[in-house]
Amino acid sequence: MISNELLKGSLKTIVLKLLKEEGPMHGYALTQKVEEMTRGKIKLTYGALYPILHKLESEKILGTASEIRNNRIRVYYALTPKGHSVVTEKIKELTEFIESLQQIVQPKPGFNYA
Amino acid sequence: MISNELLKGSLKTIVLKLLKEEGPMHGYALTQKVEEMTRGKIKLTYGALYPILHKLESEKILGTASEIRNNRIRVYYALTPKGHSVVTEKIKELTEFIESLQQIVQPKPGFNYA
């Protein structure tokens, strides 16, 4: 498993991206989805995830709907209209960041920096 | 330019990778190199870079040699033997992290999570 130190900073964008693709999700499902997509390499911790979700909600980037399921509360998070406009920019930024990291870690042979 | 929020966590590995590939470098040169390699998309700030360098030095992962150049001090950082063994692992971890991020942001079509 990848040390989550690396995850710092990109967690927010990952959450937004998943909500965009998958539609409304609850916190626990987000951790499952990320673990599944990365074959167990990235595991979100609840201590990091829930505060991020709450913050995005307070910023009106996410909205919530709660339901009681099996006597357990389940809070679904979904992108607001504002969230939809934010997520596009965030994904673009993360994509560029990934490309930049690759350029450092695995430079394309013959790549000309100038 | 990419917001350095994303950089949190990977800065250390980037520094180690560059010192492995380029040999001893001083702090200012590291900022230049990263900016050049990422075509200006990643800019290291000194407030983030120098504390990291000092910390890696205190952990014996980096060693230093100073020289006076044009009446300005220049501190060269280089991997110690311990640093060489650490950097390999760190780069592997960062590579896996990049792959995982890509799997989330740009999933390969037909990829089977199971």
Place this chain on the structure above:
DNA sequence: TAATTATATTTAAGATTCTTATATATTGCA
């Protein structure tokens, strides 16, 4: 010549974000 840009390192204060641990509660399986 004066001003600006580039080179070069350091550190403090504050903000943000993550880790770890704890708390609570139900369902299903062995």
Place this chain on the structure above:
DNA sequence: TGCAATATATAAGAATCTTAAATATAATTA
């Protein structure tokens, strides 16, 4: 009955980054 899985929340502390300020010289430009 005990354990694993499901589900959310939060507090304390650690780690890391941002912003700003301090210091100093060389080279370029107006």
